[in-house]
Amino acid sequence: MSDPRAAARAIDSLRRGWPIAIDGLPLLSVETGDADSVGAFGPALPVLISAGRAATLKLANQLAAADPDAPVLVEAAPWLDRAAAVALADPQFDLATPLKGPFRAIPLDQPQAAGAALRLARIAGLLPAFFVGTPDAGVELAITAADIVAHQSAAPLRIATRARLPVAGAEDAEIVAFRSPDSGDEHVALLIGQPDGRAPLIRLHSECLTGDVLGSLKCDCGPQLHAAIRAIQAHGWGILLYLRQEGRGIGLVNKLRAYQLQDQGFDTVDANTRLGFAVDARDFGVAARMLDLLGQHVVRLLTNNPAKVAGLEAAGITVAERVPHQLPPNPHNARYLATKRDRTGHQL
Numbered sequence: 001m002s003d004p005r006a007a008a009r010a011i012d013s014l015r016r017g018w019p020i021a022i023d024g025l026p027l028l029s030v031e032t033g034d035a036d037s038v039g040a041f042g043p044a045l046p047v048l049i050s051a052g053r054a055a056t057l058k059l060a061n062q063l064a065a066a067d068p069d070a071p072v073l074v075e076a077a078p079w080l081d082r083a084a085a086v087a088l089a090d091p092q093f094d095l096a097t098p099l100k101g102p103f104r105a106i107p108l109d110q111p112q113a114a115g116a117a118l119r120l121a122r123i124a125g126l127l128p129a130f131f132v133g134t135p136d137a138g139v140e141l142a143i144t145a146a147d148i149v150a151h152q153s154a155a156p157l158r159i160a161t162r163a164r165l166p167v168a169g170a171e172d173a174e175i176v177a178f179r180s181p182d183s184g185d186e187h188v189a190l191l192i193g194q195p196d197g198r199a200p201l202i203r204l205h206s207e208c209l210t211g212d213v214l215g216s217l218k219c220d221c222g223p224q225l226h227a228a229i230r231a232i233q234a235h236g237w238g239i240l241l242y243l244r245q246e247g248r249g250i251g252l253v254n255k256l257r258a259y260q261l262q263d264q265g266f267d268t269v270d271a272n273t274r275l276g277f278a279v280d281a282r283d284f285g286v287a288a289r290m291l292d293l294l295g296q297h298v299v300r301l302l303t304n305n306p307a308k309v310a311g312l313e314a315a316g317i318t319v320a321e322r323v324p325h326q327l328p329p330n331p332h333n334a335r336y337l338a339t340k341r342d343r344t345g346h347q348l
């Protein structure tokens with residue numbers, strides 16, 4: 001029997017730096033484990049990282065891992081202490097701290113459990129990297145890979161509350177907040193204008209704290225957000241879905257790590273991969289579920305991203321028309337926009 005509650009407890013433990021075991025494999029997050037917990041976990045431990053990260057360290061080809069999300073186990077070594085493991089896991093230190101080594105990738109006894117561990121770390125918003133303990137590590141929280149799958153497919157979204165919310169650019173607006181029991185992410189929809197029988201104009205906006213709130217010029221999120229409200233208002237009626245998928249789903253801290261790598265010269269795609277994350281970790285099924293709860297199944301979609309159209313269609317929403325949503329570039333985001341066009345299929 002799989003238990004989504006076990007995975008939820010494990011996510012909490014990882015974020016607090018407490019060890020867990022998946023299918024009997026003892027694991028401690030490299031990012032959150034402190035000196036005491038690492039010391040208690042055992043001396044000289046192997047470290048699990050993603051193949052995306054291992055490729056940068058020239059380790060992945062030792063075991064010919066083709067999938068950047070796949071797990072790679074780095075052999076224990078006397079110099080592989082907590083500081084060295086952090087440097088192994090986090091590419092932002094690559095230029096500042098020369099890595100120790102040599103490191104060697106060794107075969108995994110439990111590739112399934114190891115892959116599930118990396119997935120769980122990504123769900124928790126942590127770098128996908130673990131110390132791997134010995135069977136006598138004495139871990140209290142034991143879960144299975146199936147628990148993680150159950151956690152990801154559980155928990156229907158529900159409308160929690162709604163209220164009138166006049167906003168700049170659209171005074172006749174209502175906010176609807178959604179909750180699901182499996183995560184703290186509270187997505188919202190801004191309903192603008194009144195239904196008039198035509199398909200609503202819809203925008204799926206993924207959270208971007210830096211762009212939406214601070215006015216970052218590194219991306220186009222802030223201007224796109226405000227332009228979407230204006231476009232929906234001009235159309236007469238529609239919905240802005242504000243999805244709590246910060247950093248294309250990798251979370252704020254990891255997006256800022258990716259920005260650090262971008263300062264070192266990597267583009268938005270390579271920065272994610274080097275950190276051990278998917279280029280785009282978002283699930284647009286949540287947006288389809290929100291539209292379903294709002295009673296909208298045929299929409300016009302403001303986007304340049306074909307993956308949003310495909311994601312909605314796959315979840316049963318008909319996209320009657322894709323409406324381009326392009327804003328003028330600035331000197332800071334020109335490369336980011338060019339990368340979206342050239343590497344992630346954006347229709348710009």
Ligand SMILES: Nc1nc2c(ncn2[C@@H]2O[C@H](COP(=O)(O)OP(=O)(O)OP(=O)(O)O)[C@@H](O)[C@H]2O)c(=O)[nH]1
Binds near residue numbers: 207208247248272308
């Ligand atoms: N990981 C990562 N996320 C970024 C970066 N720049 C912006 N983001 C995030 O990307 C998301 C922006 O998504 P959207 O505005 O939906 O843009 P899009 O997928 O390009 O699609 P459209 O704008 O609809 O064409 C937000 O969650 C931002 O936080 C980056 O360099 N790295």
Ligand SMILES: [Zn+2]
Binds near residue numbers: 211220221222
């Ligand atoms: Zn942004």
